[in-house]
Structures are given as C-alpha cells and as structure tokens.
Amino acid sequence: MDFFGVSAGGGSGLDCWGRDRMQIRINGGRLVDPGHFDGIADILIEAGRIVKIVEIGSGSDLDPASNTQHPEHRIIDASGKIVTPGLIDMHVHLREPGHEYKETIESGCRSAAWGGFCAVCCMPNTSPVNDSRQVTKYIRTKADQLNLVRVFPVAAVSKGIEGKVLCDYDELKQAGAVALSDDGRPVMDSQMMRTAMEAARDLELTVISHCEDISLAADGAMHEGAVAKELGYTGIPSASESIMVLRDIALSELTHAPVHIAHVSAAESVRAIRDAKARDVNVTAETAPHYFTLTEKAVKDSGTHAKMNPPLRTDADREAICEGLADGTIDAIATDHAPHSNQEKDIAFGSAANGIIGLETAVSLSLKLVEDGVLSLTRLVEKMSTHPARILGLENGLRVGQTADVTIIDPDLPFTVNSDKFQSLSRNTPFEGWQLKGRPVFTLVGGRIVYEYAPMGN
Numbered sequence: 284m285d286f287f288g289v290s291a292g293g294g295s296g297l298d299c300w301g302r303d304r305m306q307i308r309i310n311g312g313r314l315v316d317p318g319h320f321d322g323i324a325d326i327l328i329e330a331g332r333i334v335k336i337v338e339i340g341s342g343s344d345l346d347p348a349s350n351t352q353h354p355e356h357r358i359i360d361a362s363g364k365i366v367t368p369g370l371i372d373m374h375v376h377l378r379e380p381g382h383e384y385k386e387t388i389e390s391g392c393r394s395a396a397w398g399g400f401c402a403v404c405c406m407p408n409t410s411p412v413n414d415s416r417q418v419t420k421y422i423r424t425k426a427d428q429l430n431l432v433r434v435f436p437v438a439a440v441s442k443g444i445e446g447k448v449l450c451d452y453d454e455l456k457q458a459g460a461v462a463l464s465d466d467g468r469p470v471m472d473s474q475m476m477r478t479a480m481e482a483a484r485d486l487e488l489t490v491i492s493h494c495e496d497i498s499l500a501a502d503g504a505m506h507e508g509a510v511a512k513e514l515g516y517t518g519i520p521s522a523s524e525s526i527m528v529l530r531d532i533a534l535s536e537l538t539h540a541p542v543h544i545a546h547v548s549a550a551e552s553v554r555a556i557r558d559a560k561a562r563d564v565n566v567t568a569e570t571a572p573h574y575f576t577l578t579e580k581a582v583k584d585s586g587t588h589a590k591m592n593p594p595l596r597t598d599a600d601r602e603a604i605c606e607g608l609a610d611g612t613i614d615a616i617a618t619d620h621a622p623h624s625n626q627e628k629d630i631a632f633g634s635a636a637n638g639i640i641g642l643e644t645a646v647s648l649s650l651k652l653v654e655d656g657v658l659s660l661t662r663l664v665e666k667m668s669t670h671p672a673r674i675l676g677l678e679n680g681l682r683v684g685q686t687a688d689v690t691i692i693d694p695d696l697p698f699t700v701n702s703d704k705f706q707s708l709s710r711n712t713p714f715e716g717w718q719l720k721g722r723p724v725f726t727l728v729g730g731r732i733v734y735e736y737a738p739m740g741n
C-alpha cells in the first residue's frame with residue numbers, strides 16, 4: 284500500500300529530520316503489540332523501518348557499537364514507558380477545505396502528533412464536501428507535503444452529504460479514500476443506505492454510519508432526560524441513535540456488507556451491537572473518550588463545551604459504554620475531534636455548534652480506563668491502534684520489516700489540560716483544567732520523530 288511506503292510523501296528526498304537516514308534505538312520500553320508481543324525490549328529503526336527487536340533478558344542485544352557508528356543516530360530511553368504501534372484516530376474533522384478558521388490539515392496534523400496519533404481519518408463534511416476525486420486528492424496531497432502524520436480521507440456516501448445521489452466510490456477509492464461516511468448527518472433513506480453498502484462492499488470499503496433518526500432528534504440540543512428538563516433544553520432520546528444502529532445491522536445482514544457504527548453513546552446501541560456480533564453480523568463500532576468519561580451533567584458545568592451529537596447521556600449509558608469496551612462490543616476509541624471557533628460556541632446553548640476537540644486529550648483520558656480496571660493496557664492499544672487498522676485495512680504493528688509508526692507513552696506523567704497550549708486552532712474542550720495522568724511523549728511516523736515531549740515547552 285503506497286500510503287505506508289517509507290519513501291512516499293513529499294518526494295523531495297531527505298528532509299531536516301534525517302528522514303530515511305536516521306537510525307533510532309528505542310531502549311527498554313514495554314512493547315505492547317496486541318496478539319504478538321508484550322514485554323520489555325529494545326527496537327532498532329533504520330530507513331523508516333523496524334529492523335530489529337530484542338527482548339531484554341533474551342541473551343542477545345542490539346549491538347550498541349553499530350548504533351554509535353551510525354552517522355545520524357538517536358537513542359530514546361523508554362524505560363518505564365509504553366511503546367505501542369502508532370495510534371490511529373479513525374474519526375476526526377480537519378475542517379479543510381473550507382473551514383480553515385476552525386482547523387487546517389496542518390494544525391490538525393500537529394494536534395494529532397502531539398496527541399500521540401500517527402494517523403487520522405478525516406471526515407468529509409468540509410466545504411466543498413469530500414465527495415469527489417479532486418477533494419480527496421487535495422487532502423492527500425496537502426498531508427503528504429506536510430509530512431507530519433498520515434491522513435486517510437473518508438469520502439462521502441452521498442453527493443454533498445445530502446442523502447440523495449450516491450458518489451462514485453471507485454473513483455474515490457482510487458483517489459485515496461479509505462472508507463465512506465456522511466458523518467454529521469445520517470443516510471436516512473434505507474434503500475439508499477442498502478445500495479451504498481452493497482457498492483462499498485464490492486470495492487472492499489466500509490461504510491461508517493452516523494446513526495441518528497432526524498425525525499426523533501428533531502431540534503433537540505442535549506440528551507432527553509432529567510438534566511434537559513432541569514435546564515429547559517429540548518431533548519434527543521437515545522432511540523434516535525439506537526433505531527438507526529438496529530437498521531444498519533439489519534442492512535448489514537441483508538447485504539453481507541461491513542458497517543462501522545460511529546460514536547456510540549447509548550446503552551441501547553451497545554446492546555444492539557452486542558446482539559448482532561453474537562449472530563456474526565459484520566458490524567464494528569467506536570466510541571469517543573467523552574462518552575466513557577462524561578455524562579449529561581457535564582452540560583451544567585461546561586455548557587456548550589459539553590454539547591455534541593450524539594449528546595452525552597446518563598451514567599447508566601456511560602457504564603454501558605465501558606461494558607461494551609470491556610467485552611469487545613465496541614472495537615475502537617476515536618476522538619470525533621470537532622474543532623469550532625469561539626463564535627460558534629460562546630452563544631446560546633440551543634444555537635451552538637455540536638462537537639468538541641479531542642486529539643490532545645484522548646490518550647490521557649483513555650489511560651484512565653486502564654487505571655480503573657475497565658481495560659487492560661493491551662485491550663486499550665487494540666482499540667486505539669490495532670482495531671482501527673484492521674477495520675480500515677491499514678498496516679499496523681511493531682514487527683521487524685514494518686514501517687516504524689510508533690507511539691511512546693509515559694503512563695505516569697501528570698498532565699493538566701491547558702487548551703492555550705494545544706496545537707489545534709480551536710479551544711472547545713470540556714476538559715480544561717483537568718488533571719490527568721499519562722501522556723504521549725514521542726510520536727514516530729515512518730521512523731521520523733514528528734512529536735517529542737519537552738517538559739518546559741508544552
């Protein structure tokens with residue numbers, strides 16, 4: 284796959300990072316490559332690839348002399364740290380083209396690298412919508428020129444994400460789209476969704492479904508329940524999500540096409556997906572850190588910074604999400620990083636834009652699941668790297684010969700959320716001031732260091 288070729292990208296030869304030339308050793312970290320390896324090891328990276336992995340205590344070593352003889356080498360001391368296959372966020376909004384005041388491909392890629400992500404999948408609700416070869420190629424070319432993290436465009440299911448005319452999926456796949464979604468809006472017409480899933484299946488693409496019954500959600504602003512009543516806001520019932528989850532499961536059974544459920548927020552949806560998986564339906568699902576961290580009560584404290592679609596729900600829903608993560612019903616954790624300007628958030632709740640940024644807090648919030656005993660570290664790495672790669676057909680893993688996309692996490696480093704220091708252009712986070720534990724300290728893409736934690740710098 285050309286996306287992962289070590290020579291793909293800018294095409295201008297070696298850059299200031301010593302790309303394709305730098306030799307990197309990652310020493311003494313706990314390597315977690317789910318299903319393959321979990322132990323303390325040294326990794327040697329050359330020419331953008333992993334060339335050697337030596338388990339500590341195995342009797343052999345990496346031959347230290349070979350490293351210091353290399354003209355450009357770097358040794359990273361990873362003792363006490365976790366070394367994982369590059370994290371992949373399969374659901375972000377980079378906002379370019381068209382909404383560059385919220386985020387650009389460049390600021391979004393910097394935000395991703397800072398957050399420990401080696402790759403992101405960007406949703407098509409830009410302006411113009413990514414429903415054509417031109418827009419897909421624009422995003423790919425821009426990301427290649429930046430040469431920060433990998434950007435995989437998700438193209439639209441329907442032209443203009445209007446749910447009326449299907450896009451040309453063959454053309455979009457050839458231009459570099461890795462999946463299809465009308466995210467931000469549901470495909471309300473079931474016959475159209477059936478046709479889309481069949482066409483996507485024949486091209487080995489997955490439809491990512493934003494599950495929302497528009498007639499039930501109506502003009503709701505937050506979850507329909509006690510807090511909405513107390514605050515006097517119109518509500519969105521959980522059924523507006525779960526009805527569409529159930530429909531898409533039925534369509535997957537009908538068509539034998541894969542379907543991936545985006546941003547699961549409700550207990551009813553978790554139950555529906557669990558039942559479908561027990562019947563071997565080809566369904567996968569993701570949730571976002573805010574759905575396993577917050578509830579509808581956050582609206583009282585954070586106002587519009589706790590407004591998103593689907594909305595934060597009850598504590599019972601939050602618990603169901605955690606159970607779904609723990610038992611494998613929910614395959615992936617994605618951020619749904621949705622940058623908005625202050626002008627779109629510092630207004631009346633009902634009129635404010637939906638969504639929060641998430642790239643720079645996701646790892647720290649997700650590590651809490653490990654601390655709380657919801658997930659083992661291995662299961663967490665699966666949900667933030669292995670499974671997104673599997674769902675989208677991307678290369679992944681820490682094995683000799685593979686592209687060196689690597690995330691290094693310090694699980695003990697304290698992290699106080701301060702959005703002023705974020706790389707994202709937007710500041711819409713409900714986690715401002717939160718004191719978290721654990722954060723990414725290195726992000727390597729194709730053997731290049733694209734982010735390195737500097738204690739005084741950030």
Ligand SMILES: [Zn+2]
Pocket residue numbers: 466467468493545546592593
């Ligand atoms: Zn969505």
